Amino acid sequence: MQITAELVCFWIFAIPLVVTALGVVVARSPVYAAMNLVAAFFFMAGLYVLLAAHLIAFMQILVYAGAVMVLFLFVIMLLSLDEEHPQRERRRAMQYVGVLGAVSLLAVLASAIARVPDAAMSTLAQPDRFGTVKAVGQVLYTEFLLPFEVTSLLLLVAIVGAVVVAKERI
Amino acid sequence: MVPVTWYLWLAAVLFTIGLSGVLLKRNALIVMMSVELMLNAANLTFLAFARQSGNIGGHAIAFFVIAVAAAEAAVGLAVVIAIYRTRGSVNVDEVRALRE
Known part of the structure; x- marks a missing residue:
C-alpha cells in the first residue's frame, strides 16, 4: 500500500x-x-x-x-x-x-x-x-423527516426531565 | 485510500475501551463519559459505511445519535446530581435502592 x-x-x-x-x-x-x-x-x-x-x-x-x-x-x-x-x-x-x-x-x-x-x-x-450541510439537510428533511421531528420532541422532554430531576424544589 | 476495515477496527477498539470503562470505573461521571465513547464508536462505523457505499443516510443516523447522546447526557447528569444530593456520593456500587 x-x-x-x-x-x-x-x-x-x-x-x-x-x-x-x-x-x-x-x-x-x-x-x-x-x-x-x-x-x-x-x-x-x-x-x-x-x-x-x-x-x-x-x-x-x-x-x-x-x-x-x-x-x-x-x-x-x-x-x-x-x-x-x-x-x-x-x-x-x-x-x-x-x-x-x-x-x-x-x-x-x-x-x-x-x-x-x-x-x-x-x-x-x-x-x-x-x-455537506446541503446534502445532509436534503436527506434529513425528506427521507428522515419524521425521526427529525421526533428528535426535537426528545430534546424537549430531556430538557424538562433534567430540570425536574435536578431541581431541589419545583 | 484508507480501506473501510481500518475504520471498523478503530471503532471496535474504541467501543471495547468504552465498555471496559463502563465495567471498570465506579464513578458515575466517568461511566457516562465511557458511554459517550461507545456512542462515538458507533458513529464512526456509520460514517465509514456511508463513505464506502456513497449513501448519505449514514450521516443522518449519526446526526440522530449525536442528538440522542446530548439528551442522554442532560438527563443522566441530572440524575447524578440528584443522587449526589441524597447520598453524597456518585459511586455506582452504592446506588442500589431498587435491589434492597
Whole structure:
C-alpha cells in the first residue's frame, strides 16, 4: 500500500484517538478524564473529515466537545468530588470478569470485521457535495423527516426531565 | 485510500475501551463519559459505511445519535446530581435502592 496524505492523516488522528480514549478510562480524576474525552472528540472529528462527513465533524466539535463536555465539567465542579473522595477505587473480581467480557466482545467484532469484503471506498457521484450541510439537510428533511421531528420532541422532554430531576424544589 | 476495515477496527477498539470503562470505573461521571465513547464508536462505523457505499443516510443516523447522546447526557447528569444530593456520593456500587 502506497503512502498517501490520507493514510498519514488517518494515523495522525487514529493513534492519539486511541491514546486519549484510554486516558478517559485510566485517569483517576474525573477532570482529567473529561479533558482526555474532549481531545478524543477532536481527533474523532478529524477522522469524520477524512470520511467526507464535514457537517457531522462540525457538529461533533460544536455539540460534543462544546456543549456536552461543558455540561460534564459543570457537574464535576458542582460536585467537587476530588477533595472528598481521594481514596483508591476498590476493585472487585466481577469488574475484571467484565473487562474480560469486553475483550471477548472485541474478538467477536474482529471475526465480523474479518468477513467485511475489503472493497475500496466507492467513488462518489458528487464528491464536492457529499456530507455537506446541503446534502445532509436534503436527506434529513425528506427521507428522515419524521425521526427529525421526533428528535426535537426528545430534546424537549430531556430538557424538562433534567430540570425536574435536578431541581431541589419545583 | 484508507480501506473501510481500518475504520471498523478503530471503532471496535474504541467501543471495547468504552465498555471496559463502563465495567471498570465506579464513578458515575466517568461511566457516562465511557458511554459517550461507545456512542462515538458507533458513529464512526456509520460514517465509514456511508463513505464506502456513497449513501448519505449514514450521516443522518449519526446526526440522530449525536442528538440522542446530548439528551442522554442532560438527563443522566441530572440524575447524578440528584443522587449526589441524597447520598453524597456518585459511586455506582452504592446506588442500589431498587435491589434492597
